[in-house]
Amino acid sequence: MNMVLFMLVLSLTLSVLLTMLNFWLAQMNPDSEKLSPYECGFDPLGTARLPFSIRFFLVAILFLLFDLEIALLLPLPWATQLQSPITTLVWTSTIILLLTLGLIYEWNQGGLEWAE
Secondary structure, three states, X not given: OHHHHHHHHHHHHHHHHHHHHHHHHOOOOOOHHHHOOXXXXXXXXXXOOOOOOHHHHHHHHHHHHHHHHHHHHOOHHHHOOOOOHHHHHHHHXXXXXXXXXXXXXXXXXXXXXXXX
C-alpha cells in the first residue's frame, strides 16, 4: 500500500512541477505572427476547397497498406520458436507473396507512375 501511495504522490508532484515549469517558460503574450496559421507560403484567407490530386491520396493508402506488412511480420522471430515453425514460415511466405502480388498489380496498373 505504501508503494501505491508513494507512486501516486510522486506522479502528482511531477505533474504539478512540469505544469508550473511550462507556465513559467511559456510565452504569455504571443505576437500576431505566432497566432496566424502557417500555410507553407500560401495565402490562408482563400478557399479551403481547392482541387486535390488523387495521386497523393493513392500514395498514402499504398504506404499504409504496405506499412502494415511490418506489423504482421514483427512477431516472426518469436513465432519461429513455436512447436511448428514450418506453419509460421508458410503463413509468412503467404503474406509476403500476397503483398508482392499487390505491388506488381499496382505497378502494372500504373498506380506508381507520376507522369501521365
